[in-house]
Amino acid sequence: MNIRRLSLSRPWLCLLAVGLATLWSTARAETVALDRLEHIHGLAVDPAQSSRLYLATHSGLFLATPKGLATRVGGSKDDLMSFAAHPKDPEVFYASGHPPGGGNLGVLASRDRGESWQRVSAGVGGPVDFHAMDVSRAEPRTIYGMYKGLQVSGDGGATWRQVGPLPKDTFDLAASARAPEALYAAARGGLFASRDGGGKWTRAFPQPRPATLVHVTDQEVHAFVYGVGFVAGAEPGLGWEVRSAAFGDRFLLHMTVDPDDPNLFHAVADTGTVLTSKDGGRTWVSYAGHDRETPEVVAEAGRLYDEICKSCHGAKGVGERPEDMYANDDYGVVAPPLDDSAHGWHHSDGNLAETILNGSPRNPRMMPFKEIISEQDAGNLVAYLKSLWSPRSLACQGARHMRCMH
Numbered sequence: 001m002n003i004r005r006l007s008l009s010r011p012w013l014c015l016l017a018v019g020l021a022t023l024w025s026t027a028r029a030e031t032v033a034l035d036r037l038e039h040i041h042g043l044a045v046d047p048a049q050s051s052r053l054y055l056a057t058h059s060g061l062f063l064a065t066p067k068g069l070a071t072r073v074g075g076s077k078d079d080l081m082s083f084a085a086h087p088k089d090p091e092v093f094y095a096s097g098h099p100p101g102g103g104n105l106g107v108l109a110s111r112d113r114g115e116s117w118q119r120v121s122a123g124v125g126g127p128v129d130f131h132a133m134d135v136s137r138a139e140p141r142t143i144y145g146m147y148k149g150l151q152v153s154g155d156g157g158a159t160w161r162q163v164g165p166l167p168k169d170t171f172d173l174a175a176s177a178r179a180p181e182a183l184y185a186a187a188r189g190g191l192f193a194s195r196d197g198g199g200k201w202t203r204a205f206p207q208p209r210p211a212t213l214v215h216v217t218d219q220e221v222h223a224f225v226y227g228v229g230f231v232a233g234a235e236p237g238l239g240w241e242v243r244s245a246a247f248g249d250r251f252l253l254h255m256t257v258d259p260d261d262p263n264l265f266h267a268v269a270d271t272g273t274v275l276t277s278k279d280g281g282r283t284w285v286s287y288a289g290h291d292r293e294t295p296e297v298v299a300e301a302g303r304l305y306d307e308i309c310k311s312c313h314g315a316k317g318v319g320e321r322p323e324d325m326y327a328n329d330d331y332g333v334v335a336p337p338l339d340d341s342a343h344g345w346h347h348s349d350g351n352l353a354e355t356i357l358n359g360s361p362r363n364p365r366m367m368p369f370k371e372i373i374s375e376q377d378a379g380n381l382v383a384y385l386k387s388l389w390s391p392r393s394l395a396c397q398g399a400r401h402m403r404c405m406h
């Protein structure tokens with residue numbers, strides 16, 4: 001062995017190894033599967049392409065696509081505990097939270113959609129780590145932040161003052177679209193409103209159940225009330241309407257509305273799943289794949305299902321019963337329900353499509369369908385099956401189902 005050559009090449013080997021490791025980790029850090037993102041604390045629609053979403057997470061800002069991937073924006077890996085997009089200027093974001101090394105970030109602003117951030121203020125008693133914040137649509141220089149009570153800035157975040165106490169255990173804040181001194185707080189004791197910048201609070205939703213989200217657009221106030229569901233009302237009277245009561249024991253934490261379509265919502269559930277509603281919060285689909293999941297595609301896949309799947313899995317996926325005419329449990333299993341009454345939702349979209357195309361290794365009755373349908377058809381069949389699921393099951397789909405087992 002040539003010792004000299006070995007010792008000469010060692011630094012190069014080290015350099016190469018370090019270089020490769022860096023490349024590998026940056027490549028991995030830059031684009032991740034959407035369902036790998038943990039702790040999404042805020043969302044905003046990309047003004048350049050409305051199907052894409054900015055997601056503020058505990059390890060920086062990401063831009064997600066309906067393909068189910070998310071790519072890091074800028075270089076920051078800060079834990080963005082709170083995040084708010086400027087309601088009028090699409091370039092401007094605000095955030096607060098923690099740098100990866102510990103401590104608090106104070107109030108950050110970005111004028112290039114999250115590529116770079118500057119600290120605009122430490123906040124009162126700071127540096128603060130706001131756990132919720134919102135920019136007033138009525139007067140965008142007014143920003144509210146939650147840190148040891150309520151703080152407000154009247155000059156776009158440069159200076160702050162402490163205002164009245166917040167309702168106990170406030171989870172989320174939203175400034176009213178009608179007046180800069182009016183705002184809402186979603187708290188353990190319910191949804192509250194203040195007309196005097198946080199001096200006094202009154203109940204804004206009649207039931208004293210935990211409110212986990214509040215969000216305001218020029219048209220509506222949206223909230224999630226645990227045990228009631230997703231609710232919406234118009235300011236000033238609110239006159240709440242329950243848009244969806246199908247979340248069961250799950251709930252929504254943050255949401256955003258497409259600036260070009262007041263009925264297109266994106267929201268993150270407590271399980272971390274991003275969901276989309278195209279009808280103002282009445283029905284929800286997974287954000288991943290929502291762009292091709294049109295009513296036409298679902299209806300067409302429904303017809304294909306009736307043709308080739310219904311004979312075993314039953315109408316609308318209710319499953320086979322042993323007494324059904326063609327039921328055959330020689331293998332000890334009947335065709336399971338594919339709606340959300342059994343455990344179809346424990347599988348990811350990819351797993352479901354895989355079973356449809358390649359069949360079940362355990363039971364030849366679930367045969368490979370790839371001879372007669374395309375991959376596209378299989379994807380559309382998955383979309384059809386998921387249209388039979390509640391938002392509760394969608395929020396718990398795939399690897400996340402373990403979290404929903406209590």
Ligand code: HEC
Pocket residue numbers: 305308309310311312313333334335336338343344352355356360361362363365366367369381
């Ligand atoms: C001849 C009867 C039959 C037909 C037709 C059939 N399946 Fe199945 N399917 C089964 C059986 C039986 C199983 C259970 C397999 C097992 O447990 O290994 C199954 C399992 C599945 C599963 C896995 C469910 C789970 O929870 O693990 C999916 C998904 C599925 N079928 C979808 C479809 C779709 C979509 C079609 C139409 C393209 C279809 N099946 C047509 C009998 C059928």
